[in-house]
Amino acid sequence: MTSNLKGRKVILHDMCLRDGMHAKREQISVEQMVKLATALDDAGMPYIQATHGAGLGGNSVQHGFALASNQAYISAVASRMKQAKVSVLLIPGLGTMKELQEAFDAGARSVHVATHCTEADTSPQHIAYARKLGMDTTGFLMMAHLNDAAGIAKQGKQMESYGAQTVYVTDSAGYMLPDDVRERVAALRDVLKPETEIGFHGHHNLGMGIANSIAAIEAGASRIDGSVGGLGAGAGNTPLEVFAAVCDRMGIETGIDLFKLMDVAEDIVLPMMDHLVRVDRESLTLGFAGVYSTFLLHAKKAAHAYGIPARDILIELGRKKMIGGQEDMIQDTAMTMAKDRGLLTEPTLAEA
Amino acid sequence: MTKIRCALIGSGNIGTDLIYKIKRSPVLEPVWMVGIDPESEGLARARDMGLKTTAEGVDGLLPHVLEDNIQIAFDATSAYVHAENSRKLNALGVMMIDLTPAAIGPLCVPPVNLKSYTDKNVMNVNMISCAGQATIPIVHAVARVQGVRYAEIVASLASKSIGPGTRANLDEFTYTTSNAIEVVGGARKGKALAIINPAEPPMIMRNTIYCLTDDAPDQAAITRSVLQMIGEVQKYVPGYRLVNGPAFEGDKVSVFMEVKGLGDYLPTYAGNLDIMTAAATRTAEMFAEEIIAGSLKLVPTKAAAVTEAAQ
Numbered sequence: 001m002t003s004n005l006k007g008r009k010v011i012l013h014d015m016c017l018r019d020g021m022h023a024k025r026e027q028i029s030v031e032q033m034v035k036l037a038t039a040l041d042d043a044g045m046p047y048i049q050a051t052h053g054a055g056l057g058g059n060s061v062q063h064g065f066a067l068a069s070n071q072a073y074i075s076a077v078a079s080r081m082k083q084a085k086v087s088v089l090l091i092p093g094l095g096t097m098k099e100l101q102e103a104f105d106a107g108a109r110s111v112h113v114a115t116h117c118t119e120a121d122t123s124p125q126h127i128a129y130a131r132k133l134g135m136d137t138t139g140f141l142m143m144a145h146l147n148d149a150a151g152i153a154k155q156g157k158q159m160e161s162y163g164a165q166t167v168y169v170t171d172s173a174g175y176m177l178p179d180d181v182r183e184r185v186a187a188l189r190d191v192l193k194p195e196t197e198i199g200f201h202g203h204h205n206l207g208m209g210i211a212n213s214i215a216a217i218e219a220g221a222s223r224i225d226g227s228v229g230g231l232g233a234g235a236g237n238t239p240l241e242v243f244a245a246v247c248d249r250m251g252i253e254t255g256i257d258l259f260k261l262m263d264v265a266e267d268i269v270l271p272m273m274d275h276l277v278r279v280d281r282e283s284l285t286l287g288f289a290g291v292y293s294t295f296l297l298h299a300k301k302a303a304h305a306y307g308i309p310a311r312d313i314l315i316e317l318g319r320k321k322m323i324g325g326q327e328d329m330i331q332d333t334a335m336t337m338a339k340d341r342g343l344l345t346e347p348t349l350a351e352a
Numbered sequence: 353m354t355k356i357r358c359a360l361i362g363s364g365n366i367g368t369d370l371i372y373k374i375k376r377s378p379v380l381e382p383v384w385m386v387g388i389d390p391e392s393e394g395l396a397r398a399r400d401m402g403l404k405t406t407a408e409g410v411d412g413l414l415p416h417v418l419e420d421n422i423q424i425a426f427d428a429t430s431a432y433v434h435a436e437n438s439r440k441l442n443a444l445g446v447m448m449i450d451l452t453p454a455a456i457g458p459l460c461v462p463p464v465n466l467k468s469y470t471d472k473n474v475m476n477v478n479m480i481s482c483a484g485q486a487t488i489p490i491v492h493a494v495a496r497v498q499g500v501r502y503a504e505i506v507a508s509l510a511s512k513s514i515g516p517g518t519r520a521n522l523d524e525f526t527y528t529t530s531n532a533i534e535v536v537g538g539a540r541k542g543k544a545l546a547i548i549n550p551a552e553p554p555m556i557m558r559n560t561i562y563c564l565t566d567d568a569p570d571q572a573a574i575t576r577s578v579l580q581m582i583g584e585v586q587k588y589v590p591g592y593r594l595v596n597g598p599a600f601e602g603d604k605v606s607v608f609m610e611v612k613g614l615g616d617y618l619p620t621y622a623g624n625l626d627i628m629t630a631a632a633t634r635t636a637e638m639f640a641e642e643i644i645a646g647s648l649k650l651v652p653t654k655a656a657a658v659t660e661a662a663q
Contacts, residue, residue: 061504061562061604062545093546096523118550119511121519146550305601321551328506328560332608335596347575347598 006251010217012240013047013199013225014040016269017077018089020231021053022294023277026066030076036268037077040228041084043260045240047110047136048084049225050077053233053294054325055089055114056099062327063094070099071106078107085109085136092122094325097129110136112168113159116323117147120155127162138199138223139164142324145175145290149187156188156198166197166223171212172294172324174205174234174287178215189220199223202238204230205287207279209238210246217252228261229269234293235283241265285311289318298327302334307343355381356640357421359413359446360403361437362428363387363394365515365618366451369625370426371401372616373633379640380633383420386413397617410437417444423643423650424636427452430517431524438476445652447639448476449632453521453528455480459536461488462634463584475653477635480532481525482624483507483544483559485631486592490561490607491537493581497573499566503539505529506562508547510554513622522546539563557611557623558595565603574598574605582609588634589627591620 017033037048050073052058052066059065066073070088078086087110088103089095100111111130113123123139130137139159144152156167169184181200188198200216202209202225213224226243230236241261247254279287282300286293291314299317303310313334322329338344358380360367367385374382385398390407398405404420406412416422425441426449427434434454441448450457457476460466461484469477479485487505494500518525526544533542549555575598585592591612599606611623618625642648 060543060545061502061564062506062560092522093526093548096526098523116548116550119519119548121516122522122548124520125523321549321555323547323549323551325545325547326506326508326549328562328606328608329508329558331599331606332558332560332596335599335608339596347579 005217007253008217009222009253010247011046011223012244012254012256013049013087013223014045014240015049015225015227015237016229016231017073018049018051018053018055019233019237020227021066022233022297023231023236024272024274025297026053026064028067028272030068030072032272033073034076034080036264037084038080039264039268041081043264044256045084046255047087048077049087049089049112050074051088051103054094055091056095056103058094071102074103074106074108087111087136089114090126091115091325092126097126100126100129101133104133104135108135110138112138112140113164114140114142114170117141117144117152117155120158123159124162127159127164131163137164138166138168140168140170140201142170142172143292144169144171144184145173145180149183152184153187153191157191160192160196164196166199167192168199168201168223168225169216170201171203172292173290174203174208174293175290176212177208178211181212181215182219185216185219185221197222199225201225203232203287203293204235204238205279205283205293210243213238213243214246214250229265230277231269231273232277232293234286234296235279236277239265282310282314285314289315291318292322292324294324295327295330298330302331306334306338308334308337308341312337353378354644355379356423356643357381357383358636359384359386359422359425360428361386361410361413361425363389363392363398364428364517365513365625366428366629367426368394368397369617369629370428370632371398371403373629375401377633377637379637379644380424383422384413384416386410410440414440414444417441417446422446424449424640426632426636431521442475442653445650447650449636450476450478451628451632453481453524454478455528455531459532460635461485461492461536462588462631463489463581464492464536466635466638473651475650479628479632479635480536481529482628483525483546484529484532485627486557486559486609486611486624487561488532488537489581489585490578490609491533491539491563493577494563494565494574494605495538497570497577500539500563501566502541502564503533503537504543504545504562505533506545506547506560507624508549508555508558509624510557510621511548511550512554513557513618513624514548554619554621556621559609559611561607561609563605565605569600569603569605571600578607588630590614591623592627
């Protein structure tokens, strides 16, 4: 196994300051962002994503209000980078081109334009706009387990046609197994232009982040998202310091200083965590049932408010096929379950 | 009884569903359907339902406006061409109901502000968006009780119910709806989110409305106001239903709605289509009643300024 990937170059993309915002209920300060990003930059991390967890336009009741605006985060981080590029997430329907322009003005030079894995045709405006700005532009197909390999290939091809330079298979639920990743990446490799890159974004809910990322590289991916120390939604993203060590053993070239990355994980990321981000009963439920990782803390909150176990709520959300962005349906589902279990009553005009 | 004769512009999902809604109206009659693709399913269906059709765009309709006595037109094309369509038809004295996000005319949500327009010389009213029609009545129901500093709405739509025009122009949807939450809903700041869900079988349209009030929310008064408003919307969209709430947490009021359609053109999950076409029809009826009663006279607008359509 070592030999066939030896010498392959892979670009790492750290998600601590975007996906990790979910695990911190969006409460990372500008100072913390600067401290962590500076250390990642020093370790040779080429791309660092830094925005609200839901990306541009994310500040909302639905997704929580961060401690600072996206512009404040981006400009503070970008102005201090020696080599790393700052990237952002943009989900059409939430973020707009106006906000992309503001992020660019603040110093962002790379963007993940994200849609659900069957809805690529909601992204043409934003991908084209990012290209016009000269940004490193990725089409990001979320919840990729909900579309088969042929479907992912078709959606990725559409994003390429809008101008995406990289197409990602995004395992938002941490549900995929290495074969699932391999067939989707291979299907993309078959249809995309040779110069179009492929990426993989994993979540560690089934403990498969590293194995899935390696499977992606075997099938032709050259960009891997993860987060140092695993700070991300659900059980976290692929822990990048672990992945960098595995790459080193396999002869895959990341250009990262491994020991520095290990120090960042231990000395900066771990002390930032409000709860230990790991595979536990609820995050394992996400991976097992194929539920959007960001739902984790919202489900725990609803569980507390309505007396329904978080695992029951998550399983029901999976059954109802809720996708990323539908965080409102967590409280709604918990309330409906509470009514069914006699824990909540409905308001009537007479009572009101 | 006299009916006001109407033209429908745009032969996509919305335009086609409008045929059914208008045919049911006691005061409106669909006469023309305008498209740009002779092969479109919408035009074929319009012909089957007895409408005259043209695939030449609005210019194909103009020569027939006077002889066919068209007085109201519904535009379900796109924000980019609406301004030009409106200018041409207003010049012939045709009143325009705008179902695109162009929003060059005043914004209209029937149970909130429709009555305020019928006595003015308005020749173009805008219907905002499906999510706007589904959520702004609730924002207003809270804001009429007490000050709302911020309102946010989340619309979840079945993938199969969203046509290519909306998909390619999601930003226009966001801008127009956010603005209307403020201007019509009465919140000082508004924000709109849209999610397109591909689940099979398709999910029924869902809408969540969050309002942040200035002072602690008056729970009983808000609950009463919201339930009354739902009754008003149900008069023209019977499938408009409260699923959960109003729920109160600090200064946050959350209302969880479902909109089931009548299943005219698309199946019942596409409540987003219904609430838009039903609201547009309700609006046109209000104007039609005034025209029939002689209290409203449509006057051709000369050289109406063409406003920049999209932001």
